Amino acid sequence: MWNLLRNWYQEKFSDPQAVTLALILMVGFAIIYFYGKLITPLLVAVVLAYMLEWPVAQMANRGLPRSVAVSLVLLVFVGAMMMFCLIALPQIWNQGISLARELPDMIAWAQSKVLTLPQQYPDVISEKQMQELMQNLNARILAWAQQVLQVSLGSLIDLVALAVYAILVPLLLFFFLKDKRELLSSFSRFVPSNRELAKQVWTEMNGQIVNYIRGKAIEILIIGVASYLTFLFMDLRYAALLGLAVGLSVLIPYIGATVITIPVALVGLFQWGLTPQFGYLLLAYGIIQMLDGNVLVPILFSEAVNLHPVAIIVSVLIFGGLWGFWGVFFAIPLATLVKAVVNAWPSVDLMEEQSS
Structure with missing residues (x-):
């Protein structure tokens, strides 16, 4: 067994570049796994930077200074987000509240229809089986509603963090797009030479x-x-x-x-x-x-x-x-x-x- 493991290690990790790659992957996975919640604004900014890099690059290739291109793209993006929050989000919020109020009636109506199945198909399902199924379903719905309530209360507590993210993410996004090359060059100094x-x-x-x-x-x-x-x-x-x-x-x-x-x-x-x-x-x-x-x-x-x-x-x-x-x-x-x-x-x- 030991010889098998040693031969596998020598085969896969005899190259220093493979060791470097494994080390980078392990460190990256560990940081995201243990500190994912702390670096959420950073992850959001990275995703948005990837999404907005293409229009910035197109403007820069046409001779526009990169800082100006970044400012224009961010202005359009923030404006679109503000329009969505002011126009669409209130309507979606109101519809969500209405749906939450009407959901118990929907579930009760669906259950009343399902409970008629034993009468229509007595050979397929019995009334006792249907009642047990409805009891289990009601218990799951109740547990799900409690989880939703806990998440909602937690979301109210996180409103302050959300306000902070609303400031941090645009700042991080601006510097990620504007100073992309400088940041990548600085990051490469922490990576081993065999890379x-x-x-x-x-x-x-x-x-x-x-x-x-x-x-x-x-x-x-x-x-x-x-x-x-x-x-x-x-x-x-x-x-x-x-x-x-x-x-x-x-x-x-x-x-x-x-x-x-x-x-x-x-x-x-x-x-x-x-x-x-x-x-x-x-x-x-x-x-x-x-x-x-x-x-x-x-x-x-x-x-x-x-x-x-x-x-x-x-x-x-x-x-x-x-x-x-x-x-x-x-x-x-x-x-x-x-x-x-x-x-x-x-x-x-x-x-x-x-x-x-």
Whole structure:
């Protein structure tokens, strides 16, 4: 056993560059895992910097000073965020409050319909089984409501931190965009000299992260707006809230679209019942999801993501469990990072071939 471990270590870590890459990865993962909450403003600023780097670079390539380009892009971005907060956010907030008030009636109505199933299909399910199912479901709903209440109270406590983030994030974003080269040069001084392998992985990952974050922002915007306009055209209640939820659901591949189907179907079923209008809603929602998965995603992420769906789902579960929201958001880039490291990692046979 010891010889097996020693041979594996000599094969994988005989190259100093491999040791450097492993050290960088371990330090980076440890910092995010143990201090993720403390550096949340930094992570948010980094994500926004990746998203806004493209328009800044385009303006700089056309001869505009980078500081001026950064100022213009940030001015437009902050203005768009303020318009969203002043126009769309109050409507979404009001719809959320109305939905929370009406949710118990929706659940009671759905339960009354479900309880009639034993009478319609006595050979499939008994009344006792249905009652036990309803009891378990009510217990889960109550536990979920308590968790939501705790999160809401915690959010009230974090309002001060949110106000601080509102100041820190734009400042960090401005300096990340303006002094990008200087910051990267300063950071490279803390990395060991044997970093060619780490540089190779970083070069590959940097382009993919840029494409992923920019593509994900575009996907959220397109799917959210398309869903809102569809729900509004069909006169579905809570159109703005559900449209925002559908747009944000694309952050979690495959799982998000499945989960958000439940509130969309529940609201439509409570509003129209089992009518053709409800069928049209499900058809329109299915078309949006189909266009997203078969048209929009291949266009936006054709070069950024080349992973099997099973690998994506596993990465969402693993990294989401480790780092929560940020793990889910960066699940695909992290999975791509693992793939890039595995492909670039040197072995004894490879080094012998290169030396010969």
